[in-house]
Amino acid sequence: MKVTTWSVPLIIIVMIVLSVTTSRLFAIPSLTIDFIKPEQTTGLSTRVTTLIVEGVKCVDTARAASNAVAFKKGVVRFTAFASYNRVEITYEPTLISPADIKAAFEGPIFDPETGEFLFNQFKVRSIDGLASP
Amino acid sequence: MQWIRTIFQLGFLVATVATGFRYAMGWTMTTIETYCPFGGLETALSLLTQKQFACATGERNLALFIGLLVLTVLTKKSFCGWICPVGTLSEWFSALGKKIFNKRRRDNDSNVLHALEPPRHADRVLRLLRLPVLVTILYFTFKTGELIFRGYDPYYIIFSFHGHDVFYWSYIILVVILLGIILFPMAWCRYLCPLGVALWPFSRIGRLRLVRVEAHCSDCHACEIACPHAIEITGSEQVKSGDCTLCFECLDACPTEHALELRLT
Numbered sequence: 001m002k003v004t005t006w007s008v009p010l011i012i013i014v015m016i017v018l019s020v021t022t023s024r025l026f027a028i029p030s031l032t033i034d035f036i037k038p039e040q041t042t043g044l045s046t047r048v049t050t051l052i053v054e055g056v057k058c059v060d061t062a063r064a065a066s067n068a069v070a071f072k073k074g075v076v077r078f079t080a081f082a083s084y085n086r087v088e089i090t091y092e093p094t095l096i097s098p099a100d101i102k103a104a105f106e107g108p109i110f111d112p113e114t115g116e117f118l119f120n121q122f123k124v125r126s127i128d129g130l131a132s133p
Numbered sequence: 134m135q136w137i138r139t140i141f142q143l144g145f146l147v148a149t150v151a152t153g154f155r156y157a158m159g160w161t162m163t164t165i166e167t168y169c170p171f172g173g174l175e176t177a178l179s180l181l182t183q184k185q186f187a188c189a190t191g192e193r194n195l196a197l198f199i200g201l202l203v204l205t206v207l208t209k210k211s212f213c214g215w216i217c218p219v220g221t222l223s224e225w226f227s228a229l230g231k232k233i234f235n236k237r238r239r240d241n242d243s244n245v246l247h248a249l250e251p252p253r254h255a256d257r258v259l260r261l262l263r264l265p266v267l268v269t270i271l272y273f274t275f276k277t278g279e280l281i282f283r284g285y286d287p288y289y290i291i292f293s294f295h296g297h298d299v300f301y302w303s304y305i306i307l308v309v310i311l312l313g314i315i316l317f318p319m320a321w322c323r324y325l326c327p328l329g330v331a332l333w334p335f336s337r338i339g340r341l342r343l344v345r346v347e348a349h350c351s352d353c354h355a356c357e358i359a360c361p362h363a364i365e366i367t368g369s370e371q372v373k374s375g376d377c378t379l380c381f382e383c384l385d386a387c388p389t390e391h392a393l394e395l396r397l398t
Contacts, residue, residue: 009138028191028192082189
């Protein structure tokens, strides 16, 4: 069947729109770390805060960012979606607040591998959809 | 049709430059890698076996790669001829090479060759080089979980604006590649591009194809001379080659009306 050459640019546009739209429908974490074993969280009234963190751009940087909250009391789980610079922190609100978590990311971070503190590695751009001051 | 294709190519080129520049200036967190469909292929194996993405790749890369496979099955390698910014630069540098080395010559089989273009039989063998390139990249990316070939990738070297993993030798590699394209038309796409060879089998079965209508064809070979990918057209009824990008250069070069037609096969 003969078709017009215009069909090629039209199909290209449709496929780009479909691909970009579809990519928003699913999200697979680049890194998930449970600081408290899931079975130990029963009875805890945990909450989840979502942060856009500048500097979290791959699995390695996500792992480095996890060190910021690894030793914080009340942090249950760290989940990073590196391609969206997004970090989700599951926390116990009676022990830690989103403001504390933000401060942890922007403060000095202890790197257990080197035994050194890292400074100015990450900057929180937003917390739960609100631009971070 | 060439003007609309040029608009597409320029549009994607400008968008890529803008994304790379904005990231380099710290105005955005979106990198040029976010829109690279090859990243989807690189990360697919990690996702299947380790249930996590490799390095900086993510959902968008995967979705773009899957979309690209569907696009290729429909419209052959139109991505290379209409979207890919490296393909666009390749075309421009090849055109420059053809202007510099203006004289054409013929190989033993009477095929018209541009510049220092290798004879067709050597060209066919050289195209196989893309396969070890693809296998090497996929193997080491999977093994290390890192995009360790950034420093060798012309897309990343050009559009990341000196992104991390780009070193002085990366620019030497880039210059060699660009010179190669000037001397041997479309050398990167034909002989080295790993995405090109990954798409090849899907392009081979591409449903939209150029069909040669023998009754109208005058066997002047103008289509083959115009084809940037040196695909043999006059010897067959359909352009089945997995390297056809549906750029329609052949269609525009054809002096006879209706000798070449786009058909859904």
